[in-house]
Amino acid sequence: MTPNPRFQTTLATPTRDAVVVELHASMAEMIDLALQGKQLHWNIVGPRFQSIHEFLDELVDTYRGWSDDLAERCTALGVAPDGTAGYISDHSGLPQCPSGFQPDMVVAEAMAERVLLAAKHVRERAERLADLDPASEDLLLEILAGLEEQAWMLQAQSMTGTAESAADAKREPKSANGSAAKPRIGAAAS
Numbered sequence: 001m002t003p004n005p006r007f008q009t010t011l012a013t014p015t016r017d018a019v020v021v022e023l024h025a026s027m028a029e030m031i032d033l034a035l036q037g038k039q040l041h042w043n044i045v046g047p048r049f050q051s052i053h054e055f056l057d058e059l060v061d062t063y064r065g066w067s068d069d070l071a072e073r074c075t076a077l078g079v080a081p082d083g084t085a086g087y088i089s090d091h092s093g094l095p096q097c098p099s100g101f102q103p104d105m106v107v108a109e110a111m112a113e114r115v116l117l118a119a120k121h122v123r124e125r126a127e128r129l130a131d132l133d134p135a136s137e138d139l140l141l142e143i144l145a146g147l148e149e150q151a152w153m154l155q156a157q158s159m160t161g162t163a164e165s166a167a168d169a170k171r172e173p174k175s176a177n178g179s180a181a182k183p184r185i186g187a188a189a190s
Ligand SMILES: [Fe+2]
Pocket: 041, 057
């Protein structure tokens, strides 16, 4: 992120800088979601290949659009965004998706987990922007609503459709030693 002092904005510089931190972090995660969505799109196998393979491409298109919106909001505030591969690798707050061919249900759950985590981060950032810049807050809220809709759709694709399995998904899982295990899809992201 590089400010250009020749660009004038309606925000005081310290406020502008605080706003851009939130926008830029969100941009990095949208670019990461686009990359990981493509990775899973290419490597999915299984009986639900076609529908999830195509759905992932739809998601990737939205992440590319949102990352463009966020990057250009940074630019409108006089700060040059950095969307290079090296920057995204170093700064995304999302875990890397599994490599190699993956079963369709693993793909749906892995993508849902990352989308939920990104939504949680975007919600936290939008809350911090509420008193700083409503215009930037609005952009994050629009993205938040879209991410939460995607998370629902991905979770629905990874459910078996029985009431029993839905109830199981809501229970906090325990590992073999009794400690809390990694949350399943359907539990709150952390
Ligand atoms: Fe493709």
